[in-house]
């Protein structure tokens with residue numbers, strides 16, 4: 001099967017800092033791949049390059065076998081990739097439902113339309129997306145007043161607006177209460193299973209990682225040090241060393257601190 | 259060879275005052291993030307205060323003492339302004355503070371007029387330095403050489419202060435990261451006040467030092483401000499070495515320009531500025547992070563919704579009353595209402611750009627004045643009928659905006675603002691210096707409307723239709739996908755791009771649209787007055803629009819035209835009295851302090867407290 005995403009020897013250097021250094025991996029359709037590693041390992045930088053929001057210093061990103069390195073984010077998005085942000089990015093001056101409508105409007109290529117009334121456009125589709133992430137009851141609230149966990153779910157609804165084939169989620173549960181985390185991961189896993197999209201996500205919460213990922217990549221100082229099924233990663237000596245010999249417990253603890 | 263050297267020396271001498279004013283502005287911006295429009299006024303005050311002090315202090319000691327004292331006095335005045343006015347508005351949305359500094363400009367102008375009178379003052383010459391020195395046969399004033407010696411001393415002292423002292427550590431920390439200062443446990447208030455003192459003292463020193471060369475007059479404030487903006491932007495906001503480098507560059511360029519290209523000195527300066535910024539968008543020695551994000555600080559904006567029927571009914575009724583004005587008002591009120599309507603359209607166009615797009619332009623007069631000149635030139639030079647000229651004004655201005663926006667949008671924040679200012683100044687200098695076509699200072703006169711629109715009443719209806727139509731169109735656009743896409747690009751550009759929005763193209767469309775409507779307003783303006791002069795393109799005209807937008811309220815949909823109506827009426831009322839600038843300036847400062855959300859924002863707050871409207875939040879009301 002051709003991979004939906006293939007990353008070849010991808011690097012991004014900031015001056016002397018090698019944030020990402022020669023990373024290669026593949027992602028199959030329908031696969032849920034976790035990218036883990038300590039803070040500063042280069043996970044977000046990696047996501048930025050996949051989404052076209054940072055240009056790689058070298059290396060390639062292939063989507064369905066097509067080289068998309070250097071494309072602007074909006075083009076990557078049109079090619080079927082959606083992302084959520086580690087620090088949520090929503091439109092604070094709009095209501096919740098309008099945030100999603102804005103994404104839908106872009107998907108339908110109406111963002112330059114100056115005549116129709118925005119309020120009525122794609123309202124039902126937007127509500128359906130909010131329903132999916134359990135935010136329908138807050139649709140009319142200003143996004144600026146949402147609790148953090150709700151912002152994360154709104155962010156997800158926006159990333160799903162164009163029915164992506166590949167979803168990138170940067171720390172989807174960071175800053176959430178434990179019960180909320182589990183619920184969000186269940187939710188995401190359900191959507192993924194139903195729609196058959198591929199997911200690449202970073203996460204500090206090890207329950208989320210080992211509970212849902214089909215495969216795990218471990219990144220440390222910009223380099224991949226392990227790649228395999230969750231059980232193998234759990235047992236990997238180098239991974240345990242990176243996490244100071246603590247296994248899942250230390251990983252979870254670190255997640256709570258940082 | 260000798261001549262060139264002598265000119266170089268003159269340029270270096272001129273760079274001194276420019277550097278001092280520019281470094282002051284740069285410092286203040288770096289630490290407080292306030293673009294101090296009033297900085298030129300402090301320079302002017304320095305010159306006037308220095309003049310008066312030199313009258314009473316005798317001899318060489320008196321002369322140099324007066325210069326130092328002027329710096330001190332002006333610094334104290336600056337600190338006072340910071341404590342009395344600006345301190346109250348730091349929490350206001352970013353850039354709102356510049357409205358207050360604009361009020362200070364007006365106040366200082368009238369105070370200077372009251373104290374020193376309207377005639378230009380000739381500066382006294384420096385005792386002991388009245389002669390010239392021959393440099394390779396060419397005469398160079400001794401005072402110029404003194405200035406060339408003094409500037410590096412001031413620059414070094416400043417460098418020492420910033421690079422080697424504890425105060426300097428704080429200033430640098432604040433320039434790079436504002437939160438860090440709070441974390442250091444520093445009394446931020448005193449740091450800001452101190453910075454204002456230093457920055458204004460430098461401006462005052464610059465003003466006093468150039469007395470023997472340029473004297474003192476009431477136009478100094480805007481003349482230097484234009485140059486200082488150029489210097490700060492070319493050098494890089496917040497960079498002192500950049501300010502020094504750019505001051506020398508611009509001063510030398512000016513001196514050579516005067517000798518070899520006398521017809522285009524002004525044009526030259528702005529061309530250089532645009533060229534530098536295209537090459538390095540953050541200036542020669544500036545850094546991106548100091549650019550600042552404009553317009554998005556403070557309480558989040560409330561979601562918008564189409565007006566309910568009570569508001570629509572009220573507006574319709576008010577429009578009906580206004581449309582009947584020729585039947586119940588005096589002939590004069592009809593003319594006044596025409597002026598106000600035209601200005602409201604101009605303000606509303608800028609308000610859209612700032613409010614929806616988050617794009618703060620310092621040079622919107624380019625399109626207002628540009629539209630006016632397009633129409634006037636077509637009528638006066640080519641005998642084109644009014645109807646065509648009135649169409650050409652928005653089209654011409656819109657195309658110009660497309661070109662300017664295409665370049666200016668490469669930068670963001672305060673650099674974008676400065677680039678728009680540079681283009682406006684470029685256009686202004688072109689119109690001023692290309693006299694053969696534009697009439698230069700004499701403007702273009704005799705631009706009257708077609709017969710059917712020539713009566714005051716007929717023209718009032720034309721202005722009413724086009725202005726109200728334009729404002730309603732802008733409002734409609736805010737509720738359309740384009741308006742939402744613009745706000746998305748402003749609220750979270752990364753998210754917008756990651757959901758397929760072409761943020762820069764959206765902003766370009768907004769910029770062009772704002773320019774088009776400003777051009778329409780300019781076209782209406784020129785036929786209502788019958789003439790146009792270069793001052794319609796000046797900085798102060800751009801500032802007028804900017805102030806009005808902020809006074810009306812950026813985070814509301816109607817702030818533009820409401821601010822325009824209030825400001826234009828107030829100005830019309832006040833200009834009949836002596837010291838109207840003082841009054842208007844104080845009024846502006848009062849609004850800034852009492853209603854930092856602008857007039858519409860404050861009115862909305864009052865209405866809410868009185869129970870007339872509801873809060874935006876618990877409204878699940880319109881989920882469906």
Ligand SMILES: Nc1ncnc2c1ncn2[C@@H]1O[C@H](COP(=O)(O)OP(=O)(O)O)[C@@H](O)[C@H]1O
Nearest residue numbers: 014017019037038039040041042043044045046
């Ligand atoms: N724009 C940038 N400029 C300089 N260094 C950066 C930039 N972005 C990230 N870095 C550095 O790259 C490294 C990786 O950061 P990041 O990708 O955010 O890690 P993670 O998401 O795994 O915590 C860090 O050392 C960070 O400081």
Ligand SMILES: [Mg+2]
Nearest residue numbers: 043044045086
């Ligand atoms: Mg990260």
